[in-house]
Amino acid sequence: MFDRPGPDARPLVAVAAISGVYDVLLGLALLFGQGLLASALGVPAPVPPIHADLNGLFLLAVGIGYLLPYRRPDACRGYLWVMGVFLKGVGALLFVADHVVRHSPPAYLAFAATDGLLALATLWALLRVRTGRSW
Secondary structure, X not given: OOOOOOHHHHHHHHHHHHHHHHXXXXXXXXXXXXXXXXXXXXXXXXXXXXXHHHHHHHHHHHHHHOHHHHHOOOOOHHHHHHHHHHHHHXXXXXXXXXXXXXXXXXXXXXXXXXHHHHHHHHHHHHHHOOOOOOO
């Protein structure tokens, strides 16, 4: 059904796999382990809990979406640009800004670091792996 990506696409496949697993696990933690996650971060549980549920669902959808560039990295580069570079990059900046402006817990900076590193890794992979397209 799908052509196997060539060896030159390995960086794109790797960032898609890592980002997908990261987002799915975080989404599941928000959906099914809100209390444990809040306790680990040293923050109160979200009120109302539906906010964490919706964020968990969003992360689950984003994570599952990474199957597209994982299977067909050349055809799904746009997903990596939007979800990998833009969403994770801006998300990292927002975590840092929230910490500075609103004094959110320092544990949130771990999300800034992981999102930021994944955004940079995705950007690197996208710039490293060129497509055969002329446009």
